[in-house]
Amino acid sequence: MTSEEYLSSQDYQLAKTVAKPGYKVSVQRLNSWFFEKKALKEINLDVKENTVTALIGPSGCGKTTLIRSLNRMNEMTLGARVEGSVFLDDVDIYDRTVDPVIIKRRIGMVFQKPNPFPTMSIYDNVAAGLRLNGIRDKRLINEIVEESLKGAALWDEVKDELGKPGISLSGGQQQRLCIARALAMQPEVLLMDEPTSALDPIASAKIEELMHDLKRDLTIIIVTHNMQQAARVSDFTAFMYLGELIEYGPTTRIFENPDKELTERYISGKFG
Amino acid sequence: MSKRQERMKIIQNAVERTNARRKLMNTVFTYVTIGCVALAMIPLGSILIEVFKNGAGAINAEFLTQPQGSIITGDGGIGPAIQGTLLVMGLASLIGIPVGVLTGIYLSEYARDSKFARAVRFFNNVMTGLPSIVIGIVGFILLVVTVGSFNIMAGAFALSIIMIPIVVGVTEETLKLVPNSVREAGHSLGIPKWKVTIFITLMAAKSGVLTGIVLAMSRIAGETAPLIMTILGTSLFFQCLDCPVDALPLRIWRLASLPYEHAESFGWGAALILILIVLSLSMVLRFFVLRRSGGRAPSLKL
Numbered sequence: 195m196t197s198e199e200y201l202s203s204q205d206y207q208l209a210k211t212v213a214k215p216g217y218k219v220s221v222q223r224l225n226s227w228f229f230e231k232k233a234l235k236e237i238n239l240d241v242k243e244n245t246v247t248a249l250i251g252p253s254g255c256g257k258t259t260l261i262r263s264l265n266r267m268n269e270m271t272l273g274a275r276v277e278g279s280v281f282l283d284d285v286d287i288y289d290r291t292v293d294p295v296i297i298k299r300r301i302g303m304v305f306q307k308p309n310p311f312p313t314m315s316i317y318d319n320v321a322a323g324l325r326l327n328g329i330r331d332k333r334l335i336n337e338i339v340e341e342s343l344k345g346a347a348l349w350d351e352v353k354d355e356l357g358k359p360g361i362s363l364s365g366g367q368q369q370r371l372c373i374a375r376a377l378a379m380q381p382e383v384l385l386m387d388e389p390t391s392a393l394d395p396i397a398s399a400k401i402e403e404l405m406h407d408l409k410r411d412l413t414i415i416i417v418t419h420n421m422q423q424a425a426r427v428s429d430f431t432a433f434m435y436l437g438e439l440i441e442y443g444p445t446t447r448i449f450e451n452p453d454k455e456l457t458e459r460y461i462s463g464k465f466g
Numbered sequence: 467m468s469k470r471q472e473r474m475k476i477i478q479n480a481v482e483r484t485n486a487r488r489k490l491m492n493t494v495f496t497y498v499t500i501g502c503v504a505l506a507m508i509p510l511g512s513i514l515i516e517v518f519k520n521g522a523g524a525i526n527a528e529f530l531t532q533p534q535g536s537i538i539t540g541d542g543g544i545g546p547a548i549q550g551t552l553l554v555m556g557l558a559s560l561i562g563i564p565v566g567v568l569t570g571i572y573l574s575e576y577a578r579d580s581k582f583a584r585a586v587r588f589f590n591n592v593m594t595g596l597p598s599i600v601i602g603i604v605g606f607i608l609l610v611v612t613v614g615s616f617n618i619m620a621g622a623f624a625l626s627i628i629m630i631p632i633v634v635g636v637t638e639e640t641l642k643l644v645p646n647s648v649r650e651a652g653h654s655l656g657i658p659k660w661k662v663t664i665f666i667t668l669m670a671a672k673s674g675v676l677t678g679i680v681l682a683m684s685r686i687a688g689e690t691a692p693l694i695m696t697i698l699g700t701s702l703f704f705q706c707l708d709c710p711v712d713a714l715p716l717r718i719w720r721l722a723s724l725p726y727e728h729a730e731s732f733g734w735g736a737a738l739i740l741i742l743i744v745l746s747l748s749m750v751l752r753f754f755v756l757r758r759s760g761g762r763a764p765s766l767k768l
Contacts, residue, residue, distance in 0.1 A: 267654060270646075272578070299656030309647040313669045323655035326665055372651070379655055 211279040211286070218243040218413045219264065219383060224278035226259055226268065233259045235437045237278070241430070246405055246414040248428035248445065250421060252460065255434040257417040258306075261385050264415065265301040266294040282383065299327065302376030302412075306388040308368035310360030310375070316343075317356040319371055323379045338378050346374035347404050366397025373404065384408065386416040390423065402427050421461060425449050433457045517738050524735030534701045537721075540728030544736045546703045547717035550618075551687065551743065553704060554697060554713055557622030558686055562629030563679055567668075569630070570637025570675075575663050587638075593631040601627045602692030610696060616710040621697035625686040632685060636678025640671040676755055680748045687744050690715040714740040 211222040219241040226234035234256050241247050249257040262268040264280055266287060279286045287297045310319050320339045329335060339356075343349040348370040352363070360371055369389060376384060386405075390398035405414055405427050418424050424431055425445060432442040433452075441448060441457045452458045459465055467475070528543050535541025569586070577583030605624035610616055644667050652662035668675065693699070699716035700709070714736050721733035 265654065267650060270650060270653060295653075295656050295658050297656075298654055303650075303654035305647055305650065305654075307647060309645070309651045311648060311651065311666055311670070313672070322652075322666070323657065326652075326655070326657040326661045375651070375655065 211281075213281045213284040213286070214240055215284075217241060217281075218283065219415070220279075220281040221260075221264070222279045222281065224260070224263060224276065224280060226256075226263055226277075227273075227275045228259075228271065229273040233437055234263065237439050239432055239439060239442060241413060241415060243413050244409050244411075245429040246409050246416060246427050247430040247432065248424035249415065249417045249432050249434060250419075250424050250460075251434035251440075252465065253419075254436075256437040257434055258387055259437075260434065261387050261415060261417050264383070264385055265298050265303055267298070267303060269294065299379055300381060301383045301385060302379055302381030304369070304372050304376055304384065304386045304389045307392050308365055308372050310363075310368050310371050312359075312361055314360055315357045316352050316360050316363070316371060319360040320374050320378050323375060327379075338380075339374075342374040342378040343371075345377045345408070346370040347400060348374055364397075366393045366400065369393060369397070369401060370404070373401070377408075381412060383413045383415065386414065388417050388419060391419060398423070421449075421463075433460060435460070514741070517734060517741060520731070520734035521736075521738030524731045525738065529732075529735055530739075533703060534732070537724060537726050537729050537732070540732070544714070544717050544732065544739065546701060546712040547714045547736060548739060548743075549703055550697065550712040550716075551714040551740070554618060554621045554625060554693070554711065555683060555687055557618065558625035558629060559679075559683055561622060562626035562633060562682065562686075565626070566630045566633025566682070567637050567675060567679075569634045570641060571663060571668065573634070574638045574641035575659075575667065590631045590634050593627070594635065597691075598624075598628055598689050599691040599695070602695030605692060606695040613708050615708045616696060616698035617708040618697055618704070618711045619707065620695075621693050621711065621713070624692035624696045625689060628686050628689060628692065629682040632682040633675075633678050636681065637671075637675050640674030640678070641667060643674070644670045672755060676751060680751055683747055684744045687740060687747075688715055690719055694719075714743075 214220040217240040219239075221237050221239040221241075224234055224237040225232070237256075237260060239247075239260075249260060251257050259268060262271075263276055264287075268274045268276065276288060279288055281287070282297065282300060285292060287294075311322060314322060317339055320342050321335050324335050324338060340349065340353075343352065348367060351367060352358075352371075360368065363371060369392070373384075373389075390401050393401070402423065405416070408414060409429075416424075416427065428445045430443065431445045431448040433440045433448065433454075433456075435456060441452055441454045443453075448457065449461055452461065526543075530543060530548065531545045532542040533546050534544065569590075573583055573587060577586070601624050604627070605620045609620035609623055613620070648670055649662055649667055652666040653659070657666070693713050693716050697713060697716070698710040699720060700712050702709075702712075704711060718733050718736045718740070721729045721736065
């Protein structure tokens with residue numbers, strides 16, 4: 195039986211997905227569509243706690259769709275549909291009993307372009323998640339805002355002007371503000387969708403450094419177009435092509451000695 | 467000469483040939499736009515000047531606070547009309563603003579492009595163009611005939627019907643201008659959709675929404691026809707919920723039809739007050755809601 199036959203066989207269709215102990219995030223048989231167009235094909239991906247996992251691949255390969263499927267953000271896109279499971283510890287976030295809002299509290303997200311809340315100050319940007327989730331304790335909010343800004347390596351630059359509008363910061367600072375805003379919710383997993391693609395090399399380097407510190411406390415999954423970045427920051431790398439996960443493994447192996455020829459060709463810059 | 471040099475020559479010649487004309491057109495166009503600004507400002511300015519010139523003399527404490535006495539001797543003032551206008555506008559806004567803003571939110575944030583949403587949008591556009599006298603008649607049939615008397619609620623209802631489509635349209639359009647990334651940022655923090663919509667999306671759009679609200683309130687401040695059909699007008703201060711009420715446009719309309727000298731100056735005075743109410747409304751709302759977004763970002767109030 196070929197693998198394609200197996201995937202369409204009844205055995206496979208009936209096989210149940212189950213949580214995998216020892217992995218923070220476990221993507222199992224994830225398929226995704228935008229209207230009729232298939233965007234993700236039978237993705238399986240297990241991510242260990244306190245690691246950085248990079249998703250790489252050419253434009254349109256489904257990296258962004260995949261990362262947005264990990265906190266159910268893809269559901270906000272018109273025409274998007276998902277089948278399969280994504281386990282966060284032992285909870286399938288696509289289970290019917292699971293509230294997508296609760297999932298997003300546990301999984302933070304940083305977007306491609308910095309997107310601070312336009313009418314809010316630096317302080318309010320970081321505090322917004324807490325306040326709008328019903329936390330009233332001002333002392334606690336103060337503490338968390340300071341910690342989060344420190345965690346995002348932004349505190350020293352903004353501590354004297356927390357009342358200034360978030361959008362008055364530079365692009366790199368705005369992106370770190372967005373990281374601080376995500377950190378304030380004490381997420382277990384942080385999803386970063388090309389977080390440095392709109393930033394200059396110095397600002398990018400700061401964010402890369404930051405990721406290194408952050409993985410002590412949480413699990414990071416990052417989409418990147420920049421292969422050097424993937425090599426620098428990640429412990430594991432997943433190479434995607436045309437909606438499929440082609441190869442996944444420790445970053446050093448993927449970059450130095452990939453199993454698949456396609457991976458090797460992409461990494462050596464022969465296409466993409 | 468290479469092909470490329472030939473082409474450069476052709477383009478250069480064309481640029482030189484059209485240069486003088488381009489400069490002339492630029493100047494002409496600039497003056498045409500300035501001329502149009504002047505054309506638009508002349509009626510507006512002359513109305514304001516005329517109203518101030520003729521109305522300012524009539525205004526004093528008695529004029530603002532007293533009901534109208536004998537129009538022949540010019541006793542009293544337009545107190546009931548000011549009170550009535552503020553009451554009717556306030557009540558109409560109490561109905562019109564929430565209904566309008568929430569409908570706009572529904573269309574932009576929840577309904578997206580469903581058939582129902584398209585139908586609502588279509589009827590909303592039709593409503594925007596509905597003659598206000600027709601809305602007055604609807605108010606008359608629904609709330610005057612049934613109550614048995616002209617009353618303030620009928621007036622507020624009619625004015626709110628005029629207000630709603632304006633507020634709906636502006637709210638929807640401004641909300642659509644808020645980038646999706648802002649909503650997504652809110653959702654990614656696990657904030658429930660209704661809170662994202664009100665405290666993040668609507669806040670980002672507030673200056674546009676507010677402009678729409680002020681526009682709608684200014685529009686109803688001057689409406690006369692629907693008020694004739696619903697609150698009728700009276701020379702008394704507010705009496706009861708099912709009594710006729712006065713309003714500034716009604717007062718101006720009645721005074722304008724009287725052949726007395728004091729009626730004329732009262733009318734101008736009332737017109738000036740109406741203009742001042744509309745102006746101050748817009749300034750006060752902008753001051754309180756938009757004040758801080760210029761320099762310091764406003765704090766998030768829950």
